[in-house]
Amino acid sequence: MTSKPYLTGHFTPVVDEVTATELTVEGTLPPELTGRLLRNGHNPKPGVTPTHWFKGSGMVHGIYLREGRAEWYRNRWVHTPALDGAPYMTEHGPDLTASAAGTHVIEHAGRLLALCEANLPFELTRELETVGAYDFNGKVRTAMTAHPKEDPVTGELHFFGSAPFPPFLTYYVADAKGEIVHSAEVPGATASLKHDFAITRRHVVFVEGNVTFDPTEHSGIPYGWSDQLPARIGIMPRGTDGAGQVRWFSIEPGNMLHVSNAYEDGRGRIVLEGPTVDREGFRLSWNWWTGAPGRGTEPVARSYTRRWVVDLADGSVDEQIIDDLPVEFPTLNEEFLGAENRYQYAISFPDEKGFGGYGVVKYDRTSGARRIHQVGDARMPSEAVFVPAAGATGEDEGYLLTVVSDLKQDASQLLVLDASGLDRIATVHLPQRVSSGLHGSWIPDSDLDGSEG
Numbered sequence: 230m231t232s233k234p235y236l237t238g239h240f241t242p243v244v245d246e247v248t249a250t251e252l253t254v255e256g257t258l259p260p261e262l263t264g265r266l267l268r269n270g271h272n273p274k275p276g277v278t279p280t281h282w283f284k285g286s287g288m289v290h291g292i293y294l295r296e297g298r299a300e301w302y303r304n305r306w307v308h309t310p311a312l313d314g315a316p317y318m319t320e321h322g323p324d325l326t327a328s329a330a331g332t333h334v335i336e337h338a339g340r341l342l343a344l345c346e347a348n349l350p351f352e353l354t355r356e357l358e359t360v361g362a363y364d365f366n367g368k369v370r371t372a373m374t375a376h377p378k379e380d381p382v383t384g385e386l387h388f389f390g391s392a393p394f395p396p397f398l399t400y401y402v403a404d405a406k407g408e409i410v411h412s413a414e415v416p417g418a419t420a421s422l423k424h425d426f427a428i429t430r431r432h433v434v435f436v437e438g439n440v441t442f443d444p445t446e447h448s449g450i451p452y453g454w455s456d457q458l459p460a461r462i463g464i465m466p467r468g469t470d471g472a473g474q475v476r477w478f479s480i481e482p483g484n485m486l487h488v489s490n491a492y493e494d495g496r497g498r499i500v501l502e503g504p505t506v507d508r509e510g511f512r513l514s515w516n517w518w519t520g521a522p523g524r525g526t527e528p529v530a531r532s533y534t535r536r537w538v539v540d541l542a543d544g545s546v547d548e549q550i551i552d553d554l555p556v557e558f559p560t561l562n563e564e565f566l567g568a569e570n571r572y573q574y575a576i577s578f579p580d581e582k583g584f585g586g587y588g589v590v591k592y593d594r595t596s597g598a599r600r601i602h603q604v605g606d607a608r609m610p611s612e613a614v615f616v617p618a619a620g621a622t623g624e625d626e627g628y629l630l631t632v633v634s635d636l637k638q639d640a641s642q643l644l645v646l647d648a649s650g651l652d653r654i655a656t657v658h659l660p661q662r663v664s665s666g667l668h669g670s671w672i673p674d675s676d677l678d679g680s681e682g
Contacts, residue, residue, distance in 0.1 A: 270666015
């Protein structure tokens, strides 16, 4: 039997939890990088073959940098009921604690949370040990998106719960202290898969693509493409009465997993950007995610960056593909989240036009320039996390942190790139190969009450 593609190559699961100290560094780590880079991904236990990539149990990898040194690396499975085989569905309905917890890991109000959109988050200690399911003191009774947004101005955490059955969409706001201060069901939503969303200074932006609940899909992730489902963007004013004012706008067929950013332009229009796929692009990705016949061993990305401009005054939407390079995992300087940004970053994938490797991409939205840092043959970078430089006055003054899987060396490294020019500043050699994964966060010590590691 052919191995599932998400269990081979760059995605071969790690079999051991390890802790290593005083890691080898090439180059010079900026002393201001004092904190943790945490990265989550699906990593089933030995002997377990999940029916879908997204069903693999989560493993969080952490690298602690301090004053120019790489002090430790450690990796830990997120110990949820699903890790030990508990089913998500029970005779009483879904068990929101039976989570893969393998999509993202964030910090808010001093808590580390491992996320998976079908379940509650799981709290971790600073050493990445599992504390348990976290429901915001009983105030979150739905699943939680793996892509919450922390407002850089207010410190609030905005997030939603999406489900294939009513209520289809529930919106939440937690204040800077982590207390839920608002929740509301969003009317008009459907069973469409809502993986990510956006906030602007004045609005919340939901995206419903052509991927929706499909009870005939037996991979364990019951979703599929539907030509009958209209693709839409939902615009909702921020505030306690916003749900009652949500407006839905039709857009061209497609599906977007990850938002680059959204903001109000000078005319008050909503500008939204992110990589999207068409029907064939989704089919190719889904075949890889499920290990269906006819797919390759490398993940396929036919996702091209699209821009929507929603004019609330006249009810129109203008949309266009603005780049022809297949990319995913968009990031930015999060001080500009919800505001107009000049720069954004992504990971490029091999395409059908001759670009043969993976790389870290920087976009200049003002000039239209695109720059790529190619990571090399048989090497695959993770999502590039932006960290502002100390005292930065420019949007791109900072660093990009990405964990690279190296198949030739059977090893992994943390690359620290200068975000302004994509030049390599330092390489941290990790004690084992880190399987390619999904999302992560840079968490300064100051966000964890001055932790000393």
